[in-house]
Amino acid sequence: MTTLQPPIEQVWEIDRAVDDLVRGEAAWAACGLAKRRELIERVHAATAEQAEAWVRAAAAYKRLPEGSPLLGEEWITGPYPVLTSAGTLASTIGALEAGRSPVDGFSVRPAPGGRVAVRVLPHSVWDRLLLSGFSAEVWMRPGVTKRAVRSRAGLGQRRPTLTGGVGVVLGAGNITSIPVLDVLYELYAHNRVVALKLNPVTDGLFEVFSRVLAPLIDIGAVRILTGGADVGRYLVHHPKVGHVHMTGSAATHDAIVFGTGEEGAARKKAGTPLLDKPVTSELGGVSPTIVVPGAWSEADLRYQAEHIATQKLHNGGYNCVASQVVVVGSDWPQKDRFLAHVRRALSEAPARPAYYPGSDGRVEGAVASYAGAERIGGGRVLIEGLDAADPGPALTSEYFAPVLAVLEIPGDAGTFLTEAVRAANERFAGTLGVNLIAHPRTIARLGSSLDDAIADLRYGTVALNAWTGVGYLTAAATWGAFPGHTLDDVQSGIGVVHNALLLDAPERTVVRGPFRPAPRSVLHGELALSPKPPWFVDNRTAATTGRRLVDFAAAPRWSALPGIFASALRG
Template identity: 65%
Template sequence: MQDLDVRAVDVAVNELVEGEKRWGATTLPQRRDLLLKTRDLTAKHAQEWVDAAVELKKLDPSSPLVGEEWLSGPYVLANSLTALAETIDRLSKGRSPLDGAKFHDVGNQVVVDVLPTSIYDDLLLSGFSAQVWLQRGVSRAAAKADAGLAQLTPSKTGGIGVVLGAGNIMSIAPLDVLYELFAHNRVVALKLNPITDLLFPVLNKVLAPFIEVGALRILKGGAEVGGALVNHELVDHVHMTGSALTHDAIVWGVGDEAATRKSAKDPKLTKPVTSELGGVSPTIVVPGEWSDADLKFQAEHVATQRLHNGGYNCVASQALIVSSDWKQKDAFLNELRKAIAAAPARTPYYPGSDSRVATAEKQYPHAEKLGPNGGRLLIADLKASSDEPALSGEYFAPVYGVVEIPGVGADFAVDATRTANEEFAGTLGVNIIADPSDISALGDAFDEMIEKLRYGTIAVNAWTGVGFLTPTASWGAFPGHTIDDVQSGIGVVHNAWLMDRIERTVVRGPFRPSPRSVLKGEKSISPKPPWFVDNATAATTGRRLTAFAGDHNPLRLPAIFASALRG
């Protein structure tokens, strides 16, 4: 069977050679139509998609946790297809995707507002916003002129790209395919992670418009198929989502071979590689005076950042940075223990999860065992040092640590920033939790904190996962990594406005849910977000949001609000 799978690689790649010619001849209006047809198919087959994800993740079909599969699966893909179709439509009319966008300057950097972009964003994500920061030296005029990337010259194709799909979040693979097709104008061979083989039939249905035009082929198989693809002489580029270890095995080999090749700067894989590889994402809690309700809600927020999807997210928070001088530190940590313990039980579906938890137990024998069967670890006394195993490597499992550093106010902000930048592995995402009154009191010190954090997505009073769900935001590591020091990866994806030379995305959300947010003067009417692991109506809300993403029928909104308010 494996031989047949490997032979299928040759067939797929040779079909893509011909498909590249058809893709190059496909006009911008035709490409827009392909995107909209794919969005329609996403909505049509959304239930089948979610059913497959529920089966492979061993979720109870009646559990609110199924909402995770709606939101991080067909919902985000449908929204991304709509946003990308709007970009292609503007380009087809000789306009920039950034026409009408709001620009700001932060220091010597240009910043673009990417959320909200419509009245529906204002309603469904009230109080949430996002900005893309462009790299220093990019002017507003250059940003507008360069937006569109390879779609500025659609007939000039970029060869064949391989996408090695992720095994954890079901929209990653199709979203990465879209970025290859549109940002780089490459036709794509998508190799699914074997964990997601159950998605093979539905993804073929959803992505049929691109398969039929010859721009995409989807393959299954193990490491031999992946190896045959990335090393195929007709393949021009590789994009992967996974771990830095997997990246290095593909690029440099393993064991002595890898060490020899790295020292000689002689990679095993010589074609260009981009990647999204996760890391050890911190959550920084700025000390303040919080109510009991604030302590409880933000503890649930942090628990979600760790336990969403069972903890198998590249941007899952793995450690808290908290002030040892915060008077409410112990009260918050007690609420966090409760939230981690009370989060719904689920099967550890991702391969190797139990062994990684066992490794953490050996490294930290005093770790607290929380939740069902004590399967969630809390390590309450990590040193602020890259020598700590919990800060130097991603567990990709329900293991959470706490780092205490001294200070309050600006002193804490400076030290927390340094700790996150210098002692944590990776640069994919960082979360900051702070009462709006404390943000105001910090003033320039808080702004400097945002500016100096070297992460691809920074979320203030939101989880960085909101950046993943925002089609017009970028997703990827902070720029500057190389294949011999890859950390959280190279390049970005998503970015539906196809902006060039991106540095980071900054997401902001409300500190409190409605109605407390309104009573405290926050401009938000959002209730508890549906991605919270303890949201009681997440499955219903996610299903209804997905249906709305498929057709933008405003008559669907009352039912969405009714479900969300019960969460």
């Protein structure tokens, strides 16, 4: 393993930043709940002020042209979730200030397997209007009672003077809200002051992030650093740093925790980490989308194919939870027609640059692995005909690129679902997110067996007729791998983030959405008024809708709704 250190000027800068945080920990400990609520409210206001600059900076490094509908992705996954998370955190702190539980006012119900579930979406009237037909629950770990949920919610803010030292956040380079959300979670959930090391591809956001986090920087609770791997290595091994949180791949995690090359592999095998401090992580994996057989209309086939294209191509395919394998029924009479629609949706999705480092090489590696790999155009690849007995690397290697594979499993809806769940749990790398798509009539026929399937899936977010990305965008939901992973078998990571209710011992988030967009949903009896969601890659008004959603999240008000609805309906 290389032991190169940063240039001495950067070493001094890192040391100064860490020393500032050591002093800042005392200042953070002295902040009572009212002050902490005021600080997160100021972060909310700063995010609103910086939203335009934030999106411009993100578009610059992702090389998105001015006026592109794809800019909607940057509005909706950049400032928007930071605004909603900051608002929810402020409400959580306010509840604790008033001597209440943050969960007061949220529905808590029994869930399968001795669990309880906290309904976090919809919660407000705004949720019911803006996300009609969508819902999300946080399922707690088995044995956690309703009383425990209410009494333990608040995490580090229940005893704010007991701080957790200096933590490092190694920022993500793909979704621009991740670094800021991770900083907020370290501070408010774990009471750790934070050194944020930016991924080099996001260096253009340094000024924006500095202004957004300025209230926390000013009291010494946050410092932001830039630089390459040498800076990150020096920082995480700094003797005054007590904890590391990272977002990335399992391979990057192992390089940080165990080192690289033969020595790193030997340390991993022996269970002797090179990094001698706790590490939490949100990592990627191979996210499946399980398409349950049913009798679909042509419009259903087309819409759900566009849904899958979004799950794959959102942000160019550079998402930890991007769908990589579509699991379909080999006996489904509509399989071929559906896959034809998937191929069309992939080919017709807007072209975009491969901005993330190494993407082209990963695409070429996928093509080299499969003789039947089909180049769709725009750098996209579709791989059909995986051998169920030996499907190859598509199930075990995260491509983090616009590559989509198809795995076929036989059986009617019930048999197929059982086998698909088994495959997802036992054969796919990672546990971050899994998507299920099923017709409402099929859902009704499956009954409790579908609920059992959701409970059996060992994933941190399970989405039925929605993309797991909706869970990412839901401030009060949890985001992270299924619990139980270890440093030497990290899969999709350890711990959770987001979780703005500060719930203790969550297991997963379960998201549900409408099978059809409005107005077809209404015509078929679904209680959902949402049109095609603005995060769909072929949504023509995504940029306008995204901008208006950010403006609304900055200052929720009735007068803003007509403009949002009008833009969304044109999408």
